[in-house]
Amino acid sequence: MWRKAYKIQWTVEGNYLCVKACWEGVKFFLPPFGPKEGLSEILDTMIQHAKENDFTFSLQGVEAFMIEWLEEAKPGYFTSKAVRDNFDYVYLAKDLIELKGRKFHTKKNHVNSFRKKYSNYEYVPMTEEITKDCIEFMQEWCDDRGCVKGDDLDCERNAIVEAMNNFTVLGFQGGAIFIDGKMVAFSYGEMGNDDTAVIHVEKGRMGINGVYSIINQEFCARTFSQAMYINREEDMGIEGLRKAKESYHPIKMIEKYNVRLKL
Numbered sequence: 001m002w003r004k005a006y007k008i009q010w011t012v013e014g015n016y017l018c019v020k021a022c023w024e025g026v027k028f029f030l031p032p033f034g035p036k037e038g039l040s041e042i043l044d045t046m047i048q049h050a051k052e053n054d055f056t057f058s059l060q061g062v063e064a065f066m067i068e069w070l071e072e073a074k075p076g077y078f079t080s081k082a083v084r085d086n087f088d089y090v091y092l093a094k095d096l097i098e099l100k101g102r103k104f105h106t107k108k109n110h111v112n113s114f115r116k117k118y119s120n121y122e123y124v125p126m127t128e129e130i131t132k133d134c135i136e137f138m139q140e141w142c143d144d145r146g147c148v149k150g151d152d153l154d155c156e157r158n159a160i161v162e163a164m165n166n167f168t169v170l171g172f173q174g175g176a177i178f179i180d181g182k183m184v185a186f187s188y189g190e191m192g193n194d195d196t197a198v199i200h201v202e203k204g205r206m207g208i209n210g211v212y213s214i215i216n217q218e219f220c221a222r223t224f225s226q227a228m229y230i231n232r233e234e235d236m237g238i239e240g241l242r243k244a245k246e247s248y249h250p251i252k253m254i255e256k257y258n259v260r261l262k263l
Contacts, residue, residue: 001163005155016042027055031062039073059259061086067257079262085237086256089245093197093227096220096248103249111217114210118179123218126174126188131164133183137203144206160201175219177211184208185215197224198231
């Protein structure tokens with residue numbers, strides 16, 4: 001869904017999917033997707049491509065296990081730096097659904113207060129018709145925040161619209177909260193593997209207390225109750241988002257690194 005914002009290009013080389021991106025004029029690769037065997041050769045190909053196309057080779061969003069793979073494939077070639085803004089937050093699904101115990105007392109209160117104040121609210125699973133409502137919602141969301149064409153907020157809106165227009169093809173699942181027939185929040189994600197769900201987006205209308213708490217709890221309970229874990233992705237270094245994600249008490253963080261060639 002971010003293919004336009006990041007100017008995504010990709011190719012398949014042997015058993016590997018190679019993805020190149022560009023953000024704010026800086027070109028980089030995602031870690032190559034494929035088996036451990038043959039990694040050295042595909043790295044040579046990627047490094048050569050960067051050289052021939054006049055940009056500095058780098059990998060972004062590299063997980064810790066891949067750092068080990070890279071070192072085994074090319075000993076002494078790379079230097080890596082952890083990027084806290086890109087760490088994924090992982091939670092126990094039952095924590096987000098049940099909100100049990102003292103540490104979730106405030107969250108539980110937010111949910112209960114919302115249900116009491118808006119007793120006529122409705123949770124609706126995502127359908128093609130609802131995706132159209134989400135697109136309209138995102139335009140209002142952008143207008144409320146003063147989006148400027150091409151800025152980060154506008155890119156985010158465009159990415160979500162892209163996802164809505166291809167929702168079924170991408171295999172996403174989602175849901176929305178309505179009050180008196182008006183959408184006030186929506187969220188979507190997917191099962192990343194057999195035991196972990198990934199939530200890609202969660203949006204709520206400004207000025208409605210508890211709206212983020214209710215969409216998070218409802219969506220997780222109705223869609224991902226079979227999951228063991230829920231990955232709510234990174235905070236991008238946004239202070240408010242970091243505070244919100246930390247407040248749900250993740251059980252672990254998935255570290256992400258940027259990797260470059262040693263000088």
